[in-house]
Amino acid sequence: MNSKAFNKYKFLALLLLLVAVLYPFFLADVLADPVTEAATSTANDTFWLFKLLGRLHPLAVHFPVTLLCLAALLEVVTLKDFNSRLRPGIDLLVILGAAGAVLSALLGWMLAGQEDYGGDTLAIHRWTGVATAVLGIMAAYLLYTIEKQNRWELIKYYRGLILFTAVGVTAAGHYGASLTHGDMYLTSVIPWSDDYEGAPGSKSNFSLVSLKGNNKLSHEQEIELNTQVRAIFAHNCYKCHSSDKIKGELRLDQKDMVFKGGKHGQIIEPGKPHESEIIRRINLPRSHKEAMPGKGKPLSKEDIQLITYWVEKGAPWPDKGQKNIFRVAELKPRNPSLPKATQNLQNPVDLWVNEYFKKNNVAWTNVVSDRIYLRRIYLDIIGVVPTPEELDAFAQDSRADKRNIWVRQLLNRNDDYALHWLTFWNDALRNDYSGTGYITNGRTNISDWLYKSLQSNKPYNQFVKELLNPGKGSEGFINGIKWRGVVNASQRTEMQAAQNVSQVLLGLNLKCTSCHDSFISDWKLKDAYAFANIFSDSTLEINRCDVPTGKMAETKILWEELGTIEEAAPVKEKLRQLAENLTKPANGRLYRTIVNRIWAQMFGRGIVAPVDAMDNEPWSQDLLDWLASDFVARNYDLKELIYLIATSKTYQLPSVKIMDEQKINAPDFRFAGMLRKRMSAEQFADAVSSAIQPVYADSAVQYKHFPELKPEQASTPFVRASLVKNDGFLTALGRPNRETVITGRDSQANLLQALELTNGKAFNAVLKRGADSWVARYKDSDTIIREVYRKALGRAPVPKEINVAKQVLGPTPNSEAVQDFLWAVVLLPEFQLIY
Known part of the structure; x- marks a missing residue:
């Protein structure tokens, strides 16, 4: 590399210039008196230029993250050739990345002193940022030493340092995101996380209770207001203040505990929000050590207003007529009356979608071309693309109902149908041909049973019965994986069975509830253990967060109205009873769940989304309920369900492109047709x-x-x-x-x-x-x-x-x-x- 590309004096001059420009601001921040600074921040008197420079930190910080990570990646790519053609570019990335890290650290330090940030996350973010800047400078210096002084023995130290710098800048970025978006920013999108944001939630509805009204609340308004406040507590406070963790001796999940307060006394003075400790705490700036919630995102302005209004109205907590905090879907089936057919719409799917379109001002569009439709049904029904000869034959078919005929022909290709849907069920039933558990015989393959079930189009209720009360060949699903070594209580095979059955067959996530009372639903730890007890040959002891409680589990189905399980019966008998009870036509949830899954496979999004959260609100309750009832009436025939969907005008509408994937599962999703999908x-x-x-x-x-x-x-x-x-x-x-x-x-x-x-x-x-x-x-x-x-x-x-x-x-x-x-x-x- 020539000297012009890497001049140490220019490099040092650049760093000195940065320090000279920013040092006064940095020094002013470091030496500021904490009390004076807080008062100044509160009074909003900070000099505007300092604020502006501080707020440039989020913009500046992405620069070194990208450059240093790319430099580290290129070092890995050129591991065997230090003097590759990429060397000049790598050198430049390291120099600019190091300088950018220094600049970002200084701007970040200024920002922290002027905004409402604080706590351990800020400290970690601050010092990982400083460490990254220091490491970046060290890496740049080592690189200079290697190339200018021919110290080739330092290459391995330099490369180790640049990789460590990339890790450091990534960590700093993660804690920065946690600081601005909450420490649940990543975990909130993981379905099995306690913080999962796609789980059933509660919407604030201020139309029932005016925040400006002074009139006395009715009993119904008190119930609604209390439900909304409890929902805020559940989503934001239960992690530290519920039966599973009682920080500061305060619980917010029970009425008597809330009004009792914690170790510092009462937190609520009914009718006196300005004298209530809870109101003071939720209004504190994030940098204050007493600010609540102490973890995760701060409460929104609307949430704070709602809690304040609740306390102002006397903190009503009615015992009679109390609602569930979280939405709970109806269990029993419902068969709404079909709307009348029209000249252009006869398929029942289209009739219900037409009702939805009219309500939401969505216009019907022309159906897709023959070529697009044929390719669509081939991939959705048998998983392969049509041949040129099949495309030509379809184009030349002059029958008015040729689309219906070809759908039926594809469904009759039993082997191809089974080979395609095998993928879906292998995923859902976590069946594979090799992998964890098979070497030690701690896991059983169900491929043969599954293929035969799909190939013969086994009725779905029988399919479920054979999974729950298995014979030879189908036992692998509820037997789960026998993990090697020590596992936690929620991973034992009985609990795996409870989790997997509830998720796959009932659209209910019990993973959190297998360890502690759920933060995202009304299900309790005891419910999960009672369900798991059905799959156990001995009574399970309830473990809360892996700690034995000394309490023994009952034996119950999640919904007792479906039937009882004999606690003293052998496992095989308990499984028989479970299979019979869960597959009853009265279990509308079982059949809504499978209908919703098939719809999601064909349309890219379920009527309820996510598909494992069946308590969420569907975009058309009538369509979901009718499809589930019709599915039962048609002898639980999955192929007939697919035929009904694939021959609807709704399925034949042009696909819809959604740029932001997060909007797919959003509560305000508007259905307009199939989502454009990528091949599996x-x-x-x-x-x-x-x-x-x-x-x-x-x-x-x-x-x-x-x-x-x-x-x-x-x-x-x-x-x-x-x-x-x-x-x-x-x-x-x-x-x-x-x-x-x-x-x-x-x-x-x-x-x-x-x-x-x-x-x-x-x-x-x-x-x-x-x-x-x-x-x-x-x-x-x-x-x-x-x-x-x-x-x-x-x-x-x-x-x-x-x-x-x-x-x-x-x-x-x-x-x-x-x-x-x-x-x-x-x-x-x-x-x-x-x-």
Whole structure:
């Protein structure tokens, strides 16, 4: 590297300039008297320029994070060649990253002194930021020493330091996000986390209780106001002040405990908000050590107003007519009367959606083309793309009801149907062909039973019965995984069964409740243990957060109105009773859950979302209830449910693109049609195999797990991806390891997927074999271009596409050029997305 690219004097001058400019502000902040500073901040008297510079910290901090992390990544990439062609760029990244870290640390220190930040998170964020700046300078200095003084023995120390710097800047960024967004910022999007934000919640509804009114509240208004306040407590305070953790001797989950107060006395003076300790605490700035909540996000302005109003009105807490804090879906079935059919709408799905569209001012649009529709039903029903011949036959079919006919034909392809839906059920039932537990025989494969059940279209109630009261072949689901070593109480097999059954079959997350009373629902620890006791051959002792309580669990179904379980009965009898009780037609929740899951698979979003939170409000309660009742009336037939959905005009509407994935599960979601979906890992692998690799492998391999299925029954000359063991390629495209229940996959592209599709060895090997096959079969580029477009995209290329492809292939294409062409085609959104 030449001296102009790395001049130590310029580097030192830059750092000195930064220090000289910012040191007065830094010194003023450090030497400020805490009392004076707090008063100044409260009075909002801080000089505007200081505030402006401090608030530039969030903008400046992203610069060093990106540069230092990229520098570390490039050091890994060039591990065997320090003096690679990337060296000048890496050097520049390290210099700018170090300087940016220093600048960000100084601006951040100024910001902390002027805003309402405080607590341990601030301290950790502050010092990890300072440490990153110091480490960045040290890394830059070591780099200079190596290159200017030929101290090559320092390379390993420098590289270790730059990697550690990247970790440090990432940690600093994480704590910064926690500081501004709350320490639940990451965990709140993890479904099995205690902090999961997608769980059932309560909406504030100020229309019932005016915040400005002075009139006496009615009994109903008192109930509503109290319910809203308790919901705020549940979401924000129970983690420290409930039966599981009683910080400061204060509990906020029971009426008598709330008014008793904590170790510092009462927290509520009914009718006197200005004398109530709780009001004082929730209004304190975040930097104050007594501010509440002490963890997570601060209360919103509306929440503070509501609690204040509640105390002002005497803190009413009626014992009679009390509501649940969290929404609870109805258990029993409901069969609403169908709206009248119209000339254009006869399918029951369309009739209910039409009611929803009228209510929400959504207009019906024209249905999709034949090509899009056929590709859609092929991928959704049997998991593969249609062949060019099938597309041509569909286009030439002149029957008025041809779409209905073709849906029925696909559903009658029993083997293809089973091979596709095997993926969905393997995820949900955490069934796999290898992995954790199989080596030690602590886990049982249910593949043979599952395939046969799907292939024969077993009625869903019988399907569930055989999972809950298993015979040989289906016992793997409730037997779970026998983990090696010591596990916590919530991971024992009986509790796994309770968690998995409730999640998969009932759309209820019991994972939090298996350790402590839930913070996101009204379910209690004792409920989870009572349900787990059904799967146990001995009475379970209740453990709260892995600590034995000395209390023994009862034996109950989660909803006792469905029936009882004999506590003293053998496990096999208890399972028989459970299977009979849970599959009763009276259990509307069981059938709403499966209907909602099938809808989500086909539309990209359930009528209720997320699909494991069935207590959430559906966008159409009538549609959900009617579909569940109709499903029972049609003998629990999953294929008939799919037929009803796939032949509706609603399913044939153009797909809807949503840029912000967080809006998909939002309570204010508005349905307008199928969400645009990305192919699953298995669908993509099968589509690539059929489009560019006509003979992927020996088809006999496909039947390794299913000896009763003969190779001559295959409709595709390649191994269906649902049957193969997981590998790096499928993992990158979203296939889970199936050690936990997965009931929905992320449809968004990610960095791992991009890397695999760009430079993955397995993917490139398939492309190369496909290219060799195409070159051996066709000698001219025109034919290759035309045939690849037909097989991959189901259409002919347009002139512009032909011209671009010819530039890649040339007049006489070789294997390498064809491989590049195939890669470009299968990475097109038109190939990867389900429109």
